[in-house]
Amino acid sequence: MYISHISIKNYRNYGNEPFITKLKKFTTIIGENNIGKTNLLESIGLILSQDITMFRKRMLQLDDINYKTRMRFKEEVLDTSIPPENVKFPEVEIQITFEEMDAKQLSVVGDWFSDNSMETAKLTYLFRPVNGFNRKEWVEKQRDYIQKLKSEMKEIQEENLLNFIEFPIKKYQYLIYGGNDNSNRAEPYFLGMLKLELLDALRDAKRELIANGDYKLLYRVLNQNEEAAYEDIKEVLNNLDEKIKNNLQLKSIRKTLIEQLEKISLQETAGINNVDFHFSSLETGEILKKLSLIYGQEPISIERNGLGRNNLLYISLILSRLAPDESIDTCFRIVGIEEPEAHLHPHLQRHLASNIQTINKKREDLQIIITTHSTHITSSLNMNNMVVLFNEGGKVKEHFLLDGFKENKQGKVHRHYLEKYLDATKSSMFYARRIILVEGIAEEIIIPVLFQRFSKKTIESIGCNIVNVNGVAFKHFLEIIKNGYFIKCAVLTDGDVGKKTENRADNLKKEYETTNSSIKVEVNKETFEKELISANKSGKGKAVLLNALKATRPINGPKYTAEIGDKDIDINSFFELIEDYKSEFAFNLCDELRKEDVEFEVPTYIKNAFEFIKG
Numbered sequence: 001m002y003i004s005h006i007s008i009k010n011y012r013n014y015g016n017e018p019f020i021t022k023l024k025k026f027t028t029i030i031g032e033n034n035i036g037k038t039n040l041l042e043s044i045g046l047i048l049s050q051d052i053t054m055f056r057k058r059m060l061q062l063d064d065i066n067y068k069t070r071m072r073f074k075e076e077v078l079d080t081s082i083p084p085e086n087v088k089f090p091e092v093e094i095q096i097t098f099e100e101m102d103a104k105q106l107s108v109v110g111d112w113f114s115d116n117s118m119e120t121a122k123l124t125y126l127f128r129p130v131n132g133f134n135r136k137e138w139v140e141k142q143r144d145y146i147q148k149l150k151s152e153m154k155e156i157q158e159e160n161l162l163n164f165i166e167f168p169i170k171k172y173q174y175l176i177y178g179g180n181d182n183s184n185r186a187e188p189y190f191l192g193m194l195k196l197e198l199l200d201a202l203r204d205a206k207r208e209l210i211a212n213g214d215y216k217l218l219y220r221v222l223n224q225n226e227e228a229a230y231e232d233i234k235e236v237l238n239n240l241d242e243k244i245k246n247n248l249q250l251k252s253i254r255k256t257l258i259e260q261l262e263k264i265s266l267q268e269t270a271g272i273n274n275v276d277f278h279f280s281s282l283e284t285g286e287i288l289k290k291l292s293l294i295y296g297q298e299p300i301s302i303e304r305n306g307l308g309r310n311n312l313l314y315i316s317l318i319l320s321r322l323a324p325d326e327s328i329d330t331c332f333r334i335v336g337i338e339e340p341e342a343h344l345h346p347h348l349q350r351h352l353a354s355n356i357q358t359i360n361k362k363r364e365d366l367q368i369i370i371t372t373h374s375t376h377i378t379s380s381l382n383m384n385n386m387v388v389l390f391n392e393g394g395k396v397k398e399h400f401l402l403d404g405f406k407e408n409k410q411g412k413v414h415r416h417y418l419e420k421y422l423d424a425t426k427s428s429m430f431y432a433r434r435i436i437l438v439e440g441i442a443e444e445i446i447i448p449v450l451f452q453r454f455s456k457k458t459i460e461s462i463g464c465n466i467v468n469v470n471g472v473a474f475k476h477f478l479e480i481i482k483n484g485y486f487i488k489c490a491v492l493t494d495g496d497v498g499k500k501t502e503n504r505a506d507n508l509k510k511e512y513e514t515t516n517s518s519i520k521v522e523v524n525k526e527t528f529e530k531e532l533i534s535a536n537k538s539g540k541g542k543a544v545l546l547n548a549l550k551a552t553r554p555i556n557g558p559k560y561t562a563e564i565g566d567k568d569i570d571i572n573s574f575f576e577l578i579e580d581y582k583s584e585f586a587f588n589l590c591d592e593l594r595k596e597d598v599e600f601e602v603p604t605y606i607k608n609a610f611e612f613i614k615g
Contacts, residue, residue, distance in 0.1 A: 112178030
């Protein structure tokens with residue numbers, strides 16, 4: 001069983017138009033900050049979490065209701081042209097749909113089927129005004145109050161009147177129901193068999209790895225087994241208590257302590273001042289609260305451990321809690337992990353990601369959802385399961401990265417290539433909505449500097465990313481671009497004039513640019529470097545190129561500079577000097593371009609790409 005779809009309406013940054021996305025047994029969610037990744041996980045928690053803090057969160061606070069929705073509601077209250085009974089009170093609604101249930105799971109969700117096929121079940125969290133709340137009367141009272149304010153405060157602006165309308169949050173109540181009938185309330189017993197474990201981004205790993213409280217993770221893991229499992233420890237502790245009672249040193253201290261108490265306390269009841277030493281209660285829960293973890297080949301306590309190690313241990317503890325156990329009455333678990341990369345170096349991030357994915361494959365009753373900003377995590381996970389959340393026109397939207405890929409042979413080739421070559425650097429393209437695809441390292445280095453000179457802005461400031469495809473394999477990347485997530489994509493490629501592949505760039509332009517307005521293919525005549533030389537072979541740009549050449553070729557550079565004197569740079573001879581030093585020349589050219597009062601001409605085909613990306 002797994003949650004196949006989720007719909008969110010009016011919860012935090014999700015607006016009045018329901019946000020709907022499919023989910024998979026293993027789903028990776030990426031996207032910019034504050035786009036709603038955490039809110040999506042917490043919305044599931046409002047239905048499935050057994051954590052006491054999430055129980056409290058089910059009674060939403062004012063800020064949990066979408067701001068724009070609340071403002072729209074207040075505007076309706078102010079608008080006297082709308083009859084009071086027609087004012088719509090906002091409702092928060094979260095729906096999760098289950099599919100592929102086994103026999104045990106079917107017995108749990110049997111009352112929650114949402115269609116006649118009995119293949120999908122649905123749970124809904126609804127936060128709305130309580131029955132019996134007189135909405136019409138409330139609206140009329142608010143309008144009377146506003147009219148009174150307007151007569152008393154004649155200078156008050158119309159928009160400021162919204163601040164005087166109190167949202168009736170105290171008149172709201174939540175319910176969780178199954179299927180399509182909101183009178184079919186979900187029984188807490190059955191809800192308890194579907195569990196969510198949520199590792200939030202601000203998790204305090206050290207705190208949760210100490211079992212000194214009922215709600216600490218370590219305590220919950222230790223206490224999920226039968227009490228009889230710890231009988232042998234109880235026997236040892238009972239013997240220890242006997243030893244404590246008979247210890248001569250402790251007997252002496254006890255005797256002295258009682259004597260002092262007798263002197264300073266009242267003698268109301270015989271034996272009231274009796275004291276004794278005791279190591280631990282024999283109650284299983286109290287024993288478990290005394291346990292702590294140590295970690296490492298040279299064991300150290302959790303309090304002294306590094307943040308990265310504690311984070312790994314915390315995640316491992318959650319996953320160990322998910323191990324199958326017939327004694328635990330649970331038929332489905334979902335784990336939400338926010339930013340698993342926290343405090344981990346890149347190698348550990350990749351290792352963790354691949355192992356979590358493996359765990360998920362082995363469990364039929366487990367669903368895992370990860371949210372991340374790490375390119376090392378995303379590059380290690382299956383792209384088929386990756387969805388990006390983004391903002392468009394003030395609404396949260398979603399896009400699975402491989403949606404739109406055809407199931408034919410060519411589509412499989414594209415998918416295979418992308419899964420193979422989208423390493424940590426290239427997967428950063430999914431954290432931007434405008435990208436420029438380039439052929440090699442020289443363009444990757446120089447283009448951002450040229451853009452800053454051209455537009456007076458950094459390329460990052462407009463949400464754009466440079467992606468080096470390391471060759472001419474643009475098609476594989478453009479297949480992703482054309483499917484709807486990216487706003488703009490510019491391709492900078494060589495024309496390869498006179499070569500066998502000279503039609504490649506034109507064909508790319510015809511295939512993608514003419515059919516998709518978000519793609520622009522800009523083609524130069526020969527190579528990137530030759531275009532830079534051609535545009536700056538004379539004037540002040542010439543000096544910039546020669547300075548970069550001298551830094552790249554300390555012997556041949558000055559010699560070439562002396563040879564040409566006042567003449568224009570010869571494109572081919574200059575290119576020969578840097579052909580085997582392209583990346584080094586690119587770095588040196590960037591150093592020159594960053595100097596003040598430097599003039600340098602940006603080639604026309606690159607200017608066109610910049611104009612397109614900015615638009």
